[in-house]
Amino acid sequence: MKRKFYCLVLAVLFTVLSACGNSAIQSTTKKEEGSSKKDGTIKIGALLPKSGVYASLGKNLERGMALYFESIGWKVAGKDIKLIVEDTEADPQVGLRKARKLIDQDQVDLLTGTVSTAVAYAIRDEVDKRKMPFLVSHAGGNDLTRSKRSDYIWRSSFSSWQIGYSLGQWAYDHIGKTVYIAAADYAFGREVSAAFKEAYTAAGGKVIGEVYPPLGTNDYSSYLTTIKNADADAVYAFFAGSDAVKFVQQYEQFGLKKEKKLIGSGWLVSEDVRKQQGNAGVGTIASIFWDYHLDTKENKAFIDAFERKYNARPTIEALEGYDAARIIAEALEAVGGDASNPDKVVEAISNVQFVSPRGPIQFDKETHHIIQNMYIIETNLVNGQAENKVIEVIEKVKDPGQ
Amino acid sequence: MDIIAAQLVNGVSYGMLLFVITCGLSLVFGILGVLNLAHGSLYMIGAYVAYTLTTQRFENFWLALIIAPLIVAVLSLIIELILLRPTYHLGHLSQVLLTFGLAYVIHDVTSIIWGSDVLSIPLPPFLSETLHFFHQEFPAYRLFVIVAGVVLASCLWFVQEKTRWGAIIRAGLSDKEMISALGVNIKLVFTVVFLVGGYLAGLGGVIASPILGLYPSMEFQTLILALVVLVVGGLGSIAGTFVASLVVGIVETFGRFLVPELSLFLVFALMAVILISKPNGLLGKKVMKH
Numbered sequence: 001m002k003r004k005f006y007c008l009v010l011a012v013l014f015t016v017l018s019a020c021g022n023s024a025i026q027s028t029t030k031k032e033e034g035s036s037k038k039d040g041t042i043k044i045g046a047l048l049p050k051s052g053v054y055a056s057l058g059k060n061l062e063r064g065m066a067l068y069f070e071s072i073g074w075k076v077a078g079k080d081i082k083l084i085v086e087d088t089e090a091d092p093q094v095g096l097r098k099a100r101k102l103i104d105q106d107q108v109d110l111l112t113g114t115v116s117t118a119v120a121y122a123i124r125d126e127v128d129k130r131k132m133p134f135l136v137s138h139a140g141g142n143d144l145t146r147s148k149r150s151d152y153i154w155r156s157s158f159s160s161w162q163i164g165y166s167l168g169q170w171a172y173d174h175i176g177k178t179v180y181i182a183a184a185d186y187a188f189g190r191e192v193s194a195a196f197k198e199a200y201t202a203a204g205g206k207v208i209g210e211v212y213p214p215l216g217t218n219d220y221s222s223y224l225t226t227i228k229n230a231d232a233d234a235v236y237a238f239f240a241g242s243d244a245v246k247f248v249q250q251y252e253q254f255g256l257k258k259e260k261k262l263i264g265s266g267w268l269v270s271e272d273v274r275k276q277q278g279n280a281g282v283g284t285i286a287s288i289f290w291d292y293h294l295d296t297k298e299n300k301a302f303i304d305a306f307e308r309k310y311n312a313r314p315t316i317e318a319l320e321g322y323d324a325a326r327i328i329a330e331a332l333e334a335v336g337g338d339a340s341n342p343d344k345v346v347e348a349i350s351n352v353q354f355v356s357p358r359g360p361i362q363f364d365k366e367t368h369h370i371i372q373n374m375y376i377i378e379t380n381l382v383n384g385q386a387e388n389k390v391i392e393v394i395e396k397v398k399d400p401g402q
Numbered sequence: 403m404d405i406i407a408a409q410l411v412n413g414v415s416y417g418m419l420l421f422v423i424t425c426g427l428s429l430v431f432g433i434l435g436v437l438n439l440a441h442g443s444l445y446m447i448g449a450y451v452a453y454t455l456t457t458q459r460f461e462n463f464w465l466a467l468i469i470a471p472l473i474v475a476v477l478s479l480i481i482e483l484i485l486l487r488p489t490y491h492l493g494h495l496s497q498v499l500l501t502f503g504l505a506y507v508i509h510d511v512t513s514i515i516w517g518s519d520v521l522s523i524p525l526p527p528f529l530s531e532t533l534h535f536f537h538q539e540f541p542a543y544r545l546f547v548i549v550a551g552v553v554l555a556s557c558l559w560f561v562q563e564k565t566r567w568g569a570i571i572r573a574g575l576s577d578k579e580m581i582s583a584l585g586v587n588i589k590l591v592f593t594v595v596f597l598v599g600g601y602l603a604g605l606g607g608v609i610a611s612p613i614l615g616l617y618p619s620m621e622f623q624t625l626i627l628a629l630v631v632l633v634v635g636g637l638g639s640i641a642g643t644f645v646a647s648l649v650v651g652i653v654e655t656f657g658r659f660l661v662p663e664l665s666l667f668l669v670f671a672l673m674a675v676i677l678i679s680k681p682n683g684l685l686g687k688k689v690m691k692h
Contacts, residue, residue, distance in 0.1 A: 051618075052618065052619060053617065053618060053619055055513070055518035055618055056517070056518040056519050056520075056618075059518065185666065211662050212662065212663075213658070213662070213665060214665055214666040216623060217665070218416075218419075218613070218614050218623075218627075219412075219416050219419070219613065219614075219655075221412040221415070221416065221544070221655070222409060222412050222413075222654075222655040222656070222658035222659045223658055223659075223662065225405060225408050225409055225412060225538065225659070226405075226658075226659055226662075228538070228539075229405050241520055241617065242520045242615045242616075242617035242620075245520050245522055245615050246613070246614070246615050249522070250541075250613075253530070253532060253541035253543070253544075254532075254539055254540070254541065255532050255538075255539030272519060272520060273520055276520055276521055276522040276615075277522070278522075278524060
């Protein structure tokens with residue numbers, strides 16, 4: 001009797017474990033009335049996580065898209081725009097199923113979205129085979145515009161390489177000659193830190209050690225004690241979301257902040273985590289492709305519009321959604337609202353260029369990846385609040401594509 | 403040498419953090435025989451309520467430490483009276499399903515109320531200071547967690563072993579009918595134990611969340627940690643849970659220090675080894691054959 005129960009406990013433990021792996025909650029699919037293609041409507045399918053750990057990223061991407069489409073009255077070339085959002089749960093299998101649903105059942109003209117690179121990889125072949133234009137609005141895995149490149153996949157967000165590489169030379173020139181690398185142990189964390197390492201060692205710097213705590217690590221104390229006792233000038237870190245809050249706070253609490261400069265990717269001190277870190281993030285140097293305090297008139301206009309509509313600061317994901325929506329709208333405008341030929345649509349996407357809130361952007365026709373400015377930002381204390389400041393601009397950063 | 407000592411302190415503080423998270427689950431499981439899969443959810447409610455109290459109401463961590471667990475205790479009282487009580491005669495599986503379902507309901511309700519953003523709880527100034535020893539630095543809050551864990555363990559041990567209430571609880575565990583025949587209201591005992599378990603879950607939420615943070619799906623991560631500690635320590639033993647928390651905390655900390663490549667599954671490997679060598683867990687009770 002008891003032994004049976006014991007087995008039951010173990011069985012439950014593993015069920016919970018596996019359920020958590022793909023962020024458990026199922027959510028109901030939005031019902032869309034009718035599946036026939038009506039004339040005069042352009043349907044855009046957005047694959048975004050609306051549940052699980054990436055839920056807030058998905059929400060902001062959707063907000064950004066809605067904000068832009070609203071500014072053009074949900075109309076392009078005389079046709080109505082209809083945005084259909086599906087929840088990928090950041091799970092590749094669910095993502096593929098939802099992509100098929102959008103293509104077959106809703107008969108969308110274009111796909112956009114995916115926060116998780118794994119989801120983007122999972123739908124890559126389907127999109128390629130079905131000739132469905134797919135504008136990637138967040139997922140940053142390098143290979144999507146390298147070995148997994150497709151005629152129909154274009155990316156308006158960033159690549160891991162752009163994020164990591166852009167800080168390498170600057171860190172060597174201004175921060176120190178030796179670093180310790182700490183990054184979350186998943187494809188993105190590893191790609192970003194590899195790109196940083198590439199640029200930093202090419203500049204002449206030396207990487208003293210590397211450590212990769214699992215995604216969602218609770219307690220960084222052990223890693224931090226190791227790093228503290230290593231002889232490095234600075235620590236390059238890649239963490240995002242709740243990991244970034246925990247890491248940056250514990251970095252200060254364990255006394256590393258006054259000995260070793262903390263540098264990393266912009267997600268370490270981004271809008272969604274900085275307030276929760278208190279003042280722990282002050283002094284951090286990071287590289288990113290947009291910041292709230294970027295001082296341009298395009299950015300001011302975007303921030304004003306966003307804050308008026310949602311009564312909250314936009315995050316970088318909101319900006320990504322806003323830009324993706326504009327690229328889609330301008331491409332559709334260029335083909336006169338006729339999305340029936342996917343080759344013409346992607347051709348039009350490749351020609352889109354404008355000055356975004358993040359600075360001037362255009363596509364690299366070779367790699368299908370965006371060419372954009374990268375910014376070095378520093379977190380300062382302004383009126384008792386931690387705020388970022390752009391201290392250097394690296395113009396027109398282009399992914400090498402291999 | 404200093405770095406080893408520092409890692410030991412890290413390990414002990416992480417272990418005590420695990421104990422604070424797990425003790426409520428262990429208590430309820432040991433005495434009621436109910437595997438409460440909503441334990442992580444109660445933990446999460448404790449953390450979120452503490453967040454609201456510290457950032458929007460009183461801006462006082464200590465008040466939150468007192469009030470938030472009480473709110474969770476009231477909630478678990480309602481759960482026990484309305485949902486759990488009718489299932490006692492139905493067997494373990496229905497309780498597992500009930501509490502697991504409850505976990506999903508609470509997940510959605512909390513994300514409606516508190517949203518899906520990452521949050522954190524501000525600490526009182528003297529707890530956010532850094533202390534120096536072994537030529538290393540430690541956050542004062544980590545030492546507070548160690549103290550809290552030890553105090554909690556002593557209280558639980560004292561109540562269970564040295565008081566009349568503890569005697570009734572232990573008696574109820576071994577023979578329900580007999581203790582009822584002796585004039586003890588066993589239903590009341592169960593209700594009180596579940597309420598205390600909920601209180602401890604809420605307390606765990608308040609104490610652990612300044613370190614672990616608040617974010618969507620945190621309750622499932624916490625539940626996994628707690629279940630691992632529970633299985634390693636042996637089911638139904640507070641002492642076992644205490645020892646297991648320390649072992650898991652220290653092994654995981656030193657594992658991350660010595661072989662960081664293995665950190666992802668080290669704690670599960672430890673669980674597997676213990677289950678093979680001591681199938682009842684470290685201090686688990688003997689398996690009785692009926």
